[in-house]
Every structure is written in C-alpha cells, then in structure tokens.
Amino acid sequence: MSSETITAVVVDALQEIEEFIKNYKVDGRPKYRELVRRMILENRFDLEIDFNDIMSYNPKLAELLIRNPENTIKKFSKALRNVIEYEAPEYLEKIYEVIPRFKNLPFVYKIRDIRSDLVNKLIAVEGIVVRASPPKQKIVEAVYQHECGNEVVVPVTGDVVEKPVLCPYCHRSSGNWKLLEEKSRFRDFQRLVIQEKPEEMPAGRMPRSIDVDVYDNLVDVARPGDRVVVVGILKLRGSGSRRVKSLYDSYIEVNNIIVSQRMLEEIEITREDEEKIRELAKDPLIRRKIIASIAPAIYGLWDIKEAIALLLFGGVPKVLPDGTRIRGDIHVLMIGDPGTAKSQLLQYVSRIAPRAIYTTGKGATAAGLTAAVVRDKQTGEYYLEAGALVLADGGIACIDEIDKMREEDRVAIHEAMEQQTISIAKAGIVARLNARTSVLAAGNPRYGRYLINRSIAENVNLPPTILSRFDLIFVIRDVPNIERDSRLARHIAQVHAAEDITKPLIDADMVRKYIAYARKYVRPVLSEEAKKMLEEFFVEMRKKSLEVPDSPIAITARQFEALIRLAEAHAKMALKPIVGEEDAAEAIRLMKSMLESVGIDVESGEIDIDVIMTGKPKSQRDKMLIIENIIRTLAKEEGCAKIKTIIAKAKEQDIEDRLVEEVLTRMRREGLIYEARDGCYAPVM
Ligand code: ADP
Ligand code: ZN
Ligand code: MG
Numbered sequence: 202m203s204s205e206t207i208t209a210v211v212v213d214a215l216q217e218i219e220e221f222i223k224n225y226k227v228d229g230r231p232k233y234r235e236l237v238r239r240m241i242l243e244n245r246f247d248l249e250i251d252f253n254d255i256m257s258y259n260p261k262l263a264e265l266l267i268r269n270p271e272n273t274i275k276k277f278s279k280a281l282r283n284v285i286e287y288e289a290p291e292y293l294e295k296i297y298e299v300i301p302r303f304k305n306l307p308f309v310y311k312i313r314d315i316r317s318d319l320v321n322k323l324i325a326v327e328g329i330v331v332r333a334s335p336p337k338q339k340i341v342e343a344v345y346q347h348e349c350g351n352e353v354v355v356p357v358t359g360d361v362v363e364k365p366v367l368c369p370y371c372h373r374s375s376g377n378w379k380l381l382e383e384k385s386r387f388r389d390f391q392r393l394v395i396q397e398k399p400e401e402m403p404a405g406r407m408p409r410s411i412d413v414d415v416y417d418n419l420v421d422v423a424r425p426g427d428r429v430v431v432v433g434i435l436k437l438r439g440s441g442s443r444r445v446k447s448l449y450d451s452y453i454e455v456n457n458i459i460v461s462q463r464m465l466e467e468i469e470i471t472r473e474d475e476e477k478i479r480e481l482a483k484d485p486l487i488r489r490k491i492i493a494s495i496a497p498a499i500y501g502l503w504d505i506k507e508a509i510a511l512l513l514f515g516g517v518p519k520v521l522p523d524g525t526r527i528r529g530d531i532h533v534l535m536i537g538d539p540g541t542a543k544s545q546l547l548q549y550v551s552r553i554a555p556r557a558i559y560t561t562g563k564g565a566t567a568a569g570l571t572a573a574v575v576r577d578k579q580t581g582e583y584y585l586e587a588g589a590l591v592l593a594d595g596g597i598a599c600i601d602e603i604d605k606m607r608e609e610d611r612v613a614i615h616e617a618m619e620q621q622t623i624s625i626a627k628a629g630i631v632a633r634l635n636a637r638t639s640v641l642a643a644g645n646p647r648y649g650r651y652l653i654n655r656s657i658a659e660n661v662n663l664p665p666t667i668l669s670r671f672d673l674i675f676v677i678r679d680v681p682n683i684e685r686d687s688r689l690a691r692h693i694a695q696v697h698a699a700e701d702i703t704k705p706l707i708d709a710d711m712v713r714k715y716i717a718y719a720r721k722y723v724r725p726v727l728s729e730e731a732k733k734m735l736e737e738f739f740v741e742m743r744k745k746s747l748e749v750p751d752s753p754i755a756i757t758a759r760q761f762e763a764l765i766r767l768a769e770a771h772a773k774m775a776l777k778p779i780v781g782e783e784d785a786a787e788a789i790r791l792m793k794s795m796l797e798s799v800g801i802d803v804e805s806g807e808i809d810i811d812v813i814m815t816g817k818p819k820s821q822r823d824k825m826l827i828i829e830n831i832i833r834t835l836a837k838e839e840g841c842a843k844i845k846t847i848i849a850k851a852k853e854q855d856i857e858d859r860l861v862e863e864v865l866t867r868m869r870r871e872g873l874i875y876e877a878r879d880g881c882y883a884p885v886m
Pocket of ligand 1: 499502
C-alpha cells in the first residue's frame, strides 16, 4: 500500500505541476499562464514561481520540491514546456530548456546554520556577496569522440570534465578520446562567494562563507557588496570525481538570486514603533537623550558622542543638475592616546548601527578596506573581492587603527570616501563597486602619544589628502586631571559593578529603530536662515585668513559641505523636516571645536586648515623657507653648511633647533640636500 502511494506521487508529479501552472489563479486570472505568455513575448527562457502559490495550491508538491529538488525542478521545466507547446509550439525550437526560478521559500537560512542534513535539498540562504569570478563559459555536456569514430555525450557535474571510461560502441576501455568543443554544450557561468552579513556575525568570530555557482542569465546579476537571498540546491563538491575524499566542501547550485533593495526593509518598524518614535521626537531634549544613549559605559567624550550620533543619522545626499553626486554620509576620525576608549566606542557603534562593520586598518581579509583582485588558492582563479567599505555599503564602516592601513587601501580610500565608489582594474577584472559608507575611524598617534606642540599631520600616519576627507576630526588626549580622573574612576567602577549608569536613556533597540526611521523618512531641507548662518561663518573664516597678509586659508569648500551635512544630520536627529538656525549653530560649534583642536597652527595660534589639508602649517612653512635659505647661503659661501652654524643662524631668527633638524631630515629625504662631509650639508644641484 505504502509503496503504491509513493509511486503514485512520483508518477503524478508532472501532471500535478502542469495543473498548478494551468489552473493557479489570482483574482480569477491564471497567473502562470499569463507569465508564460509574457516570457515568450520577452524572449526569455526563465520564469519566476512564487513558492507560496505552490504551498496554497498543492502543499504536497511544495514539499516534494524542497525534498527532492533536482528531479522536481526538471519536472517543472517539462511541465512548462508542455504548457508552451500548447500556447506557442514554435517557441520551443528557439530555446534549449525552460528554467523555473523559485522565490519566497518559507525559510531563509543563515550560512552559519547550514547543516549536512540539507544536502541535496532546495534551500534559501541569505548573505552578502564578497567575491565574484569573471563570467566564464562552462561545459555542461561534453561530446567525446572515441578512436572508433563514435561520439558519446557526457554530462558534466563537477569542476572537471571526465572522459568516458568505456566506449559503448566498441566496448573498449582503452583508446584515445577527443573532446568535440563545437558539439559540446556550454553555459555562462560564474562563481560567487557569499558570506554572512557583518551585522549578524557573532562578535569575534571568523565570518562563514559558501560558494555559489550561477548559470545563464543569473551571471553578473549580483556584485560584490550586494546583499542577496540565494535559492538553490545544497551540493557537495568532489562527489562524482573518481578520487574519493572524506571531507567535502558544500556549495549551492543556484536556482534563483534575489538582490535585496538597499537597507530599506532590514529593520522592521511596526505601527507602534512609529508612534513611539514620533512621541520621542517631540521631547525637546531628544538629541541630548540620544547622544547620552551612545556608549553609556564610556565616560565623557560628549562632543565625540555627538559627532557619532550625527554620523549615524547622516546628512542628505544630493545630485546636482550636472549629475555630480554630493555625499550625505558623514566621516568622523578620532586620533588619540592609547586607552582612551576609542576601540570601545567603535565596537559599540558597530553593534548598535543598522548596518555596520568593525574592522581594523590592516583589514580582516585580503580585500582589506576597499577591494582587491585575489587569486583563489585552490583553483588558481582570479576573483574580485569586496573589502569593508563595500560590505558596509549603505551603512557604517568602523575602522580601528586606520593609520595601519595597507598601501593599496591608502590609494583607493580617497575615491571611496568622496565619490563613494571603488574602481578596480586588475588581472582582467574591471569593476566599480558601491561604497556609500560612513567612515568612523580611530587612529593612534605616530609617536605613541599625541604631541601637543606638533601638527595633526605630524601626529598621525595618514596623508593630508585622507585627513581632509573627514568632516570632523577629534584629538583625545589622556592628560592627568585629578578631578576628571576621580570621576572617571568612579564611573568605570560603577560600570564594573554593573550599576544602572550603563543603562541607556533610550534602549539600544529603540535607538536603532529611531535611526533607521529617520534615515528612511526624514530629508531635512536647509532653511534660508540656516543657510545664511553657515555662509556667514564660512565667509568670515575665509575673510579672517585674508585680513592678515599671507595668512593661512582658514576653511575650504570641503568644510562648507561638511557644515551642511552636520546641520542636516542635527535636524534629522529630531525628525525635523527643516534645518533651522539651532542646527546650523551646532554644526558651527562642532566645526570650530575641531579646528581648534586639530587645525590650529601650533606656531602662530591661528586656525589653519592647511595643517589638515597639506600637513604643513603656513608659519612653519615660512620658517622652513628661512632654514632652506640659510643652508643655501652657507653652502655657497663655504662649500657646505655645517649643522652647528645652521642652528646658530636659525636661533638668530627665533627658530628652534628641533625645526632645523626636522627640515634637514625632510630635505634629505626629498633629495634636496646631501651630506657632503660629516655634519655638513650641500644642496643637490
Ligand atoms: P583605545 O582603543 O583608545 O586604546 P580602549 O577602547 O581599548 O582604548 O580602552 C581601554 C580601556 O579603558 C577600556 O576598557 C575602556 O573601557 C577604558 N576607558 C578608557 N577611557 C574610558 C572612559 N572615558 N570611560 C570609560 N572607560 C574608559
Ligand atoms: Zn569506441
Ligand atoms: Mg584601540
């Protein structure tokens, strides 16, 4: 009896599928017949089938599809063929096969949860594409010709094409076989690697990934950095080959790929949530409460927490009439002494932000911070691999120890931070990946501690071109201060005693929802007053730099754009549709405080954005010129310039020894002078 029912299911499957395709109706209209007609019109060979439809029409069939997909998909294909035969028989001559692509499976697995009992089942897996091979042609049916002249068709399942063992015509196992490429069937092929989403990764674990093989028109549908749901059959690589291994790698043979729309639907906000968010926004102290809810276990650092809050909300991206894109993402950098909670802050943000990734400058993978073309150790194939800024597209990249960034990233990060794309052309792979990512970075001072009498550019191992791309930069110095230290100690003690102070005013989950809601629905517009205020500040700062002849440029257009972004984010934080004066004022306050803490010319006391932009403050540059002149004059008079004499002459003009040494080192490094005799320098002609 039981054996009969099983046979019945198998025999009937094709017919039941055909019935489903013909008869499944939505609002009285046959959904899949119409889709078949459209497929023919659009000259396609694939068609999407909603798993929910199968479930509601014939649950047994749905189960069969999950449990025995290889066979059932073939039957779906056959059934579709039958329907086409009935609708438009001539179309069948144009296509090799019809491919049903399934979507909306009832369960979506995380890569971490894939287990061996799922092998050969149809599954849906979500993840982020981290690697993509260039598209290739793959043999799926090889035609071999034997010495005897007969041809044999060999289906190819794994990565290698294997010639037949025995000739079915002359019954010999020996003799030469020739692969007839022109008669073999090829399909477009690409191998992707998908990895678990960074925000879902348990802290401190290695990310898990799985290979994904895609064919035909699914090639190039997903790019590195894309978040996808992959529907396919879980398979084991290595099976089918003659060498039997005891360990198999699993991979997914793809049936369908759904690229998710960025960011939008990832955080669920219910009606009640929305009401609560709206209610919170009415509180006049809402911004202070949000800022106070950021890393409550960390004492002080209010301005930095505020900057982080602004970064989380972000400004409003704009597209100018000529197509130029101005980023809305805010970048923030902290440079600070060791043990000042920088890493703690970054880790906190990576936990609470809607889409964030924590990494270090060295990078966790070969792709580092941006992207790389890497060679797969096993297959020797080149892949395009996405780095942190691509993986965090649409979110936040928290980069610790950014000063230790790799050389390749130093070059590519400029484009990533301003244009928000990463272009790569290497080993035959040409691609441009999206990196619409806010950067929250921390760096350690070059000399171990931040030296107050040196400029920011001297203090941190980052080129000015990268520094200037940050909207706000903060210097955190660990200066002993009895009053502050005792409060800090008390705070840390309370944190360790797990007292209430670490409980945020608004809980992290709500903050996350609030931010997601603001990012999605609020796009504040600059009011006339705010605009005027920002412009006046900008003009004033520039004018100041003009009043003093030869004085440094105090502020550039980049800072002006940053001001607008900060003001927009400040308005967003209270869900305000208009950027008002209070928002502009706060942006100005933060900008000023940054200019004072890092941009200040340590020599003259003036605010000097040149320190950030070029790494050399104006007055110091003047002094360097004087020193250079001294060297040249001395060298002309005496053949070469003795260090002792240079220092003495410099002292006459109030220039300290330290600077002389520095200039000498720099000029030597730049190849302007050389040591002609011991301790005596001459210019290179
Ligand atoms: P950094 O990355 O700046 O070198 P860490 O983030 O590793 O420093 O912090 C070192 C330790 O000191 C952490 O345990 C951190 O919690 C503690 N700490 C430093 N500053 C503060 C602070 N302001 N409030 C609370 N804890 C702090
Ligand atoms: Zn033969
Ligand atoms: Mg650290």
